[in-house]
Amino acid sequence: TDEEASAHVGVTIEDGDLCPRFTARWFAEVANGSSPDWMQRRLVAAGMRPISAVVDVTNYVMHELGQPMHAYDADTVPDGQIVVRRARTGETLETIDHERRTLDEGMLVIADGSRAIGLAGIMGGAETEVTPATTRVILESAVFHGPTIRNTARRLGLRSEASLIAEITGASVARGIVDNDPEPQPRRVVRGDVARTERLLGIPVEVGHMGELLRPLEFEVREVDPAGTWEVAVPPHRLDVVEAVDVAEEFARAHGYPLIPGRLPRAALPPYRPDPSEPRHRVRRIMAGLGLDEVVTHALLSPDDLRRSGYDPTEPGIVRVANPLSEAHVLLRPVLYPSLLAALAENVRQRRLDPWIFEVGKTYHYVPGARQMPLGAETAGKGRFEVWHLGIALLGPATPAAVGSPPRDADVAQLKGLVEALHAALGAPLPGYRPEEPEERHPHLHPGRAARMVDSSGRAYGSLGEVDPRIAAEWGLTGNPVVSAINLPQLLALVPGTMRAAPVPAAQPVDRDLAVVLDQATPVGELLRLVRANAGPMLADARLFDEYRGPQLGAGRVSYAVALRFQPSAAADEKAIEKALNRVRGALVHHLGAEIR
Structure with a gap:
């Protein structure tokens, strides 16, 4: 027919992040009978039940080309106006399995001006379902993104599918496609390396061979450096190819899955990891x-x-x-x-x-x-x-x-x-x-x-x-x-990462006593902490062995005697021991106001 599809169908997308592309075509004079026997046999072999010509065509295209499609009875969509939006909390929809479902804002729906008529990318609504009495059809093909829809379908040209519906059902097809994004998009560039691609697929990979197989699919492949890094310019309609693993999957399909030999993985074992407990x-x-x-x-x-x-x-x-x-x-x-x-x-x-x-x-x-x-x-x-x-x-x-x-x-x-x-x-x-x-x-x-x-x-x-x-x-x-x-x-x-064993020292340990007068409110623990922190590595032990309180010291004062044992590495380390004692005395005077006796 010479009528434009846009005269019968209008599309509004309220959330472009969840639906970057939505296309629709309009069919009139549809005779929605049974699909041909060859198509029914193919659908049964794929595990699907033949229903009617229009529905069977959408299911056949989905299995053949990987592009989900959905058909609406155009007479049940007021003015042909389709709105792609988030569901409203508490909104309900009876799907084509005749289950009434309660929706929320985490779901993307296809709606008309007042109600939801389908779950985007998942299932259509019972009120707009195509029946044997349907004579006018709106055919939808879209790309969806969202929390409930993952691994979205690739975008395809719809002319062959439209002609197939026309051929089987005898419908007249309105000219053109209603498309929310008709302008071509710049190519996305994906980068990867040969080594990872070989690990993913289990076969040798050459960048030149990748280019030969992917070029007919409109991919542009080039080698970035001799180390095996490659870049692929993805055709604009392939919204599903976003990472290196997606390119590897396309290469495997073009190479032929039956040509990939089965073998056990040869992954390197991870290094030893100590038990964290x-x-x-x-x-x-x-x-x-x-x-x-x-x-x-x-x-x-x-x-x-x-x-x-x-x-x-x-x-x-x-x-x-x-x-x-x-x-x-x-x-x-x-x-x-x-x-x-x-x-x-x-x-x-x-x-x-x-x-x-x-x-x-x-x-x-x-x-x-x-x-x-x-x-x-x-x-x-x-x-x-x-x-x-x-x-x-x-x-x-x-x-x-x-x-x-x-x-x-x-x-x-x-x-x-x-x-x-x-x-x-x-x-x-x-x-x-x-x-x-x-x-x-x-x-x-x-x-x-x-x-x-x-x-x-x-x-x-x-x-x-x-x-x-x-x-x-x-x-x-x-x-x-x-x-x-x-x-x-x-x-x-506080535990050292490595335990070091020291030989038995040749020199005898050196014992020194340190007497200090402090305010009686000073904790003994703080005294010993400062001694150990400033005495240096030669200090082997520090312990309190005497305490004195008396009128000679004055009110509120107490005298502590600390026994220190140093372990020098050689007998000539007396000067080093004296330096350590001086550091301890200085720290006690500075931090605790101690009087050294």
Whole structure:
């Protein structure tokens, strides 16, 4: 017919990113009977059920050329106006399988002026379905992009398909194509290399051979450098070829899939990757070797568990379970202490009054809008973080009472000994200690019998101390339980990457004593930290061995005596030892206002 298709069909695209190309043709005087037997046989062989001439042609073209198409009964589309838009939330559509579906804004639909008439690239609507009574047809062929439509179809010329419909159905075809993007587009250039193409296809590849096979498909191939890099200019209608793997697929099709021999892959094995959990297992082995029993507790707590441990369960940084299975499993634990105290309490209920336990477990935190993760944290996304911790809890004596050997209940000194033994076994430097500041105090610890563990730079990575008697009473614990928690990633970061073995020194160790007078509010841990940080590599040990308070020193002053052992590499290192002592004295005077005696 001499009529223009644009006189019967209009197309409006509201979201060009999701539909870069939409074409349509219009047919009149359609006799939508049965398709020819040869076409029906081909469709059945492809696993499809023949329906009618128009529908069978669209399905045949889809299987033959890889281009999805859809036909609409033109009489059911008011004024032939088609709108490609996002679905509206709550909008419904009865598809051709006669299922009514509820749509949302994540879906792209084909619509008329008032309603959705098809899911773009997926399925048409029942109200515009082609039937045996259909006499006028709108044929759509489009390229779609979007979250629900992936690997979009290639664009094809539609003249042969239109003539096929006309031939089979006896329809008259309106002249021209309604096309939202009729102008030719610049060629897209895709770059790749021969080595990767050969790995993908499993056959030898030459750039010249690629050009011979792809040139009939309107691809332009050139070699960029002798190393095997190639560039391909993609024809404008091939919107599906965007990466090097797409070009490799086209080359394989042109080469012929049956000509590609089957073989087992010869991929290089990846290099050895150490087990990321091995450092945590090492900590477990060390703690078990120190005589402690490992416990594995639940990561989910009840609000009462936190409250009994001195923590506020309504804190905004606590991760809450949306659908808890029980009241005892409502919160993800932000600290290990409630789990450790609950384990001690269970042992006491079972009449085991001397539990020395440890746990390696995660704590969970919610920090919305955080630009930087907490130290040692692993992100779980959306401001949620997980941190591995080592928790230690001691109650009662390490060994039972015996004749002539009264039991000694666990105390902070024994807890410090276990913590320092762990550091020594790992090869990490011994921690320093400082009292907790009021704003960082752990509510479950005794205010005067708790400390923070710090590294040589003064950064805290753990805590230890005696449990507050009120908290212990809340859990039904007798005696004076002591607990500790250490940030494992921070502790393991202190472990040197390589352990070096040193020969037995030829020189004898050199012992020196250092006496200093300090303000009595100065923590001993800070004194020892500064000594170790400034004494240099020859320092083998530093320990406090005496403390004196008296009127000679003045009110609020205390004298500490520290025993230092240096291990020189040669007997003539006395001057180096004296220089190390001078550095220590200078640091104590500068940082602590110490008086050297």
